[in-house]
Amino acid sequence: xxxxxxxxxxxxxxxxxxxxxxxxxxxxxxxxxxxxxxxxxxxxxxxxxxxxxxxxxxxxxxxxxxxxxxxxxxxxxxxxxxxxxxxxxxxxxxxxxxxxxxxxxxxxxxxxxxxxxxxxxxxxxxxxx
Amino acid sequence: xxxxxxxxxxxxxxxxxxxxxxxxxxxxxxxxxxxxxxxxxxxxxxxxxxxxxxxxxxxxxxxxxxxxxxxxxxxxxxxxxxxxxxxxxxxxxxxxxxxxxxxxxxxxxxxxxxxxxxxxxxxxxxxxxxxxxxxxxxxxxxxxxxxxxxxxxxxxxxxxxxxxxxxxxxxxxxxxxxxxxxxxxxxxxxxxxxxxxxxxxxxxxxx
Amino acid sequence: xxxxxxxxxxxxxxxxxxxxxxxxxxxxxxxxxxxxxxxxxxxxxxxxxxxxxxxxxxxxxxxxxxxxxxxxxxxxxxxxxxxxxxxxxxxxxxxxxxxxxxxxxxxxxxxxxxxxxxxxxxxxxxxxxxxxxxxxxxxxxxxxxxxxxxxxxxxxxxxxxxxxxxxxxxxxxxxxxxxxxxxxxxxxxxxxxxxxxxxxxxxxxxxxxxxxxxxxxxxxxxxxxxxxxxxxxxxxxxxxxxxxxxxxxxxxxxxxxxxxxxxxxxxxxxxxxxxxxxxxxxxxxxxxxx
Numbered sequence: 246x247x248x249x250x251x252x253x254x255x256x257x258x259x260x261x262x263x264x265x266x267x268x269x270x271x272x273x274x275x276x277x278x279x280x281x282x283x284x285x286x287x288x289x290x291x292x293x294x295x296x297x298x299x300x301x302x303x304x305x306x307x308x309x310x311x312x313x314x315x316x317x318x319x320x321x322x323x324x325x326x327x328x329x330x331x332x333x334x335x336x337x338x339x340x341x342x343x344x345x346x347x348x349x350x351x352x353x354x355x356x357x358x359x360x361x362x363x364x365x366x367x368x369x370x371x372x373x374x
Numbered sequence: 375x376x377x378x379x380x381x382x383x384x385x386x387x388x389x390x391x392x393x394x395x396x397x398x399x400x401x402x403x404x405x406x407x408x409x410x411x412x413x414x415x416x417x418x419x420x421x422x423x424x425x426x427x428x429x430x431x432x433x434x435x436x437x438x439x440x441x442x443x444x445x446x447x448x449x450x451x452x453x454x455x456x457x458x459x460x461x462x463x464x465x466x467x468x469x470x471x472x473x474x475x476x477x478x479x480x481x482x483x484x485x486x487x488x489x490x491x492x493x494x495x496x497x498x499x500x501x502x503x504x505x506x507x508x509x510x511x512x513x514x515x516x517x518x519x520x521x522x523x524x525x526x527x528x529x530x531x532x533x534x535x536x537x538x539x540x541x542x543x544x545x546x547x548x549x550x551x552x553x554x555x556x557x558x559x560x561x562x563x564x565x566x567x568x569x570x571x572x573x574x575x576x577x578x579x580x581x
Numbered sequence: 582x583x584x585x586x587x588x589x590x591x592x593x594x595x596x597x598x599x600x601x602x603x604x605x606x607x608x609x610x611x612x613x614x615x616x617x618x619x620x621x622x623x624x625x626x627x628x629x630x631x632x633x634x635x636x637x638x639x640x641x642x643x644x645x646x647x648x649x650x651x652x653x654x655x656x657x658x659x660x661x662x663x664x665x666x667x668x669x670x671x672x673x674x675x676x677x678x679x680x681x682x683x684x685x686x687x688x689x690x691x692x693x694x695x696x697x698x699x700x701x702x703x704x705x706x707x708x709x710x711x712x713x714x715x716x717x718x719x720x721x722x723x724x725x726x727x728x729x730x731x732x733x734x735x736x737x738x739x740x741x742x743x744x745x746x747x748x749x750x751x752x753x754x755x756x757x758x759x760x761x762x763x764x765x766x767x768x769x770x771x772x773x774x775x776x777x778x779x780x781x782x783x784x785x786x787x788x789x790x791x792x793x794x795x796x797x798x799x800x801x802x803x804x805x806x807x808x809x810x811x812x813x814x815x816x817x818x819x820x821x822x823x824x825x826x827x828x829x830x831x832x833x834x835x836x837x838x839x840x841x842x843x844x845x846x847x848x849x850x851x852x853x854x855x856x857x858x859x860x861x862x863x864x865x866x867x868x869x870x871x
Contacts, residue, residue, distance in 0.1 A: 255851055260799050288609075292753040297778040298609065299793050377682045385668055385679065430668070439666040441632045443683045444655035580633040 249278060253294060261296055265304035266311075273313050273324055274336055284314060284322040378445065378453035379460060386430055393423040397465050401472060405483035410536050412487060413495040414529075416465045420499040421526050423461060424454075424506070428515040437581050451511070451572045455565055458503045462496050490550050493557035494536075498529065500561040504568035511575040582608045584643060584730050584762035590628055591637035597786060599624055601638070604781050604791045608729075609759035611752055613777035614766040615858055621786045622766035623663075626734045629764075630660065642730065656685050659723030661733040665715045669708035673718060676707060684726035695721035712739045720748065724755070731755065733765035737772055745769070749776045770855040782858055784865045794854070802836035803856055805829065806847035815842070821860040832860040 251268050253261055272278045284290075287305055291298040305322055308314045315325040351361050383390060397419035404414050431437065440450055469487055476484040502525055510518040548556070583605050590602040599621050606612045616622050627633045629640055631651055640647040642654045667676050673696075681687045696703060699717040701710075710718065716736060723731060731752075737745045749772060755761050767773065773780055773794070781791040790797075804819070807828050816822055818839060819831040832852055833839040840849060 258849070260795070262795065288757050288759065292757060295753070295775060297794050298756065299778050300795050303795065377679075380682075381679050384675075385671070434668050435664075435666045436668070437666075438632070438662060438664075439680075441630055442655070442660040442662070442666075443680065444652040444685075445683055446652055578634070581627070 251290075251294060253296070262300045262304040262307065265294075265301065266307045269304070269308055270311070270313055270335070271339075273327075274332060274339070278324045280324050280326045282324045284324065286321055375449050375453065375456075378449055379456055382427060382453055382457045383460070386426060389426045389430075390423060393419050393426075393461075394464070394468065396422055397468065398472075401469070401484060410491070410494070410533055411484065412466070412469050412491050413498045413536075414533060415469075416462065416495040417498050417502060417526070417529055419465055420458060420461050421502060421522065424458070424503060425515075425519060425522055427454075427457075428510050429519070432515040441581055447576050448573055451507075451569065451576050454507055455503070455569050455572075458499055458565070462499060466492055466495070488550055489554035490557060493554040493561065497557045497561040497564075500565045500568075502526065502529070504564040508568055508571045508575060511572050511579070582643065582760075583641070584608045585612075585629070585764055586641040586644075587625070587629065587638070588640070589638040590625065590635060590640065592624060592628060592633065593636050594624075597621070597624075599628070599786045602783065602786070602788050603638075604788065606762055606764055606779065608762050609756055610778040611756060611763040611776055612765075612779040612781065613773035613854075614764065614781050614783065615768060615770060615773060615854065616766075616783035617858075617862055618768065620783045622783060623734055624786075625783070626732060626766060629732065630655075630658075656726070657729045659726065659728030659731045661716070661719045661723050661731070661736045663735040663738065665707070665719040667707045667715075667718075670706060672704055672706055673701060673710075674703040677703075677722065680722060681725075686727040688725050688727055691727075692721060692725035695724060713741065713744045716740060716748075717744070720751070724751075729761050731761070731763045731765075733763070735767055736765055737767060737769050745772060752776055770853065770858055773854045777854075780854060780857075782861055784862045785869065787865075789861050789865055790857075797854075797857060798851060800834055800836060801852040801857060802833055802839060803850040803852050804831045804833050804839050804843065804847050805850070806843060810843060810846055818842070821864050832856055 249269075249272055251265060253264050257264060259267070269278070269284075278284075284305075285293070287301040288298050291301045294301070305314065305316070309316060309322075312327065313325055314322050316322045348361065351357075397415050400415040400418050401411065404411055441447075466487065469484075473484045473486045476482065477486065502522070505525060506518050506522045509521055585606040586604075588603050590599055592599040597619070602621070602625055604612075614622050614625070624633070628635050629642075629647060631648055642650075642658070645654060647654060668679075671679075677692065681689070681692075695701075695717075699714075699721060701714060701718055701721065707715065707718070716739075720736070723733075737748060740748070752763050753776060756763065777794050779791070779793050780797060782789045801820075805828060808824060811822070811824075811829060816831075818835060819833050822829055822831040836849070839847070
């Protein structure tokens, strides 16, 4: 397991707690945080990131609601065990969200659907994927 | 409570020592005052120590510090009154030692302490502190300084009267014990009344 | 557990009045109290410490009345005032020796640790310390009797940024224990940006808001754009607007609505605690003037 990276931006539109949720969720989905891994306490995390404990608490609540983590009273929070199917669904969901954003952007700027498709092909070819 | 008295005594040790030094010095300076010697020297000593303590506390705004600590305002006031008793006891002890020593070396100008003479001392300082402490709580140390000084000088001006009062029929008919007791009761009553007043003033104060 | 609760606090002076100040601080949090000079921050703290008598209202620490249980509660409260009220002619050691015995739970080891962390020389006289060192000494004393609530009145004014950051880091460390809480008043709003969980703003004796910092930063935003955008009552969605020859800058209390309305035509920035204070106080003062 690699180190958990949480990089927060003050200039982002997203609220801080949302940034934490997104980044931790990403780390879990990418396998950087393995199942059962013990997470830092909300207070320790708040102190290290130098943010409010209310913020980290909220991020953890959200992650718990989404089923990514679980908290045991007196012991802390852990990465929850997840079924492969749910994992796959979440991964799809994240990509879908990004694609929707790109499509919205295209519509606003008047880029056509065919042009978007062509761009998608080009990107894959470029990156050698 | 004890710690508060300790604070009074040790916050300014140097001046405490000066105060006792003054006491000693004046014992020799006023050595011919017989029964009134103890009272005079005690009054000077208590005056200087009390006045310095009050003005030091005011200068550094120690009141603000004390409200942060877990102590009752009543105890803060009480400690000042008890301080007077402590100073009385210490000076009395010094006096007794000195009078014994002076008798031993044949220097007879420091007479041995008698019960009424000691109580006279207590009465005098209780009177002084009984008046100045409430004034201090009401008007502050700076303003009270002048009253204190005035009282103090008045005590000096009136001290020649003491032998005359002592010589009157009413007083001289009393035994030493009775006279002493009378003075003691007077001293305690004054202190009690003054304490009640200071307590009420300090309790109501907005710091 | 509510560490500190102030209910409808009222105090009247000749030229100033605290009116119905109410707020709550839960355990494990840091609450910042901001406002312009003379707004009533120090008065509120004095009332909490029972240094002054309230004209009305209730103040509870851990559910207990601050007057009835005064000495019991003060054992659990560490206080740092804007001035260290100490005997200037005494050494740090002797001053500590005077103070420590009053506390039931004085922790000498903890005190020594703070002294060494702060690099304070016990033998020095208090009058020889710089303002920053005196503040650190006051903090060392306040934190050495296992206090559960730390109350500070403008602790960082007069301190350089390095020392301020040290102090803030100390606060962060302190509330790792969720039973401890911190309440401090300041007009250095950037400190609250860094460390506060909850913020209350007071102006002219009245509380203008009392919310978590998250709520405040999420709901508010600084909006900048061309003057032409200020049409159709646009100004009513702002707490305040500043216009100049090149455009406007405003604070909105409903960032989502503002984004929907102006979209790409305006620039949106996160509002700082200072922005909140400036705009809300200005609006309040304008309202008072009319």
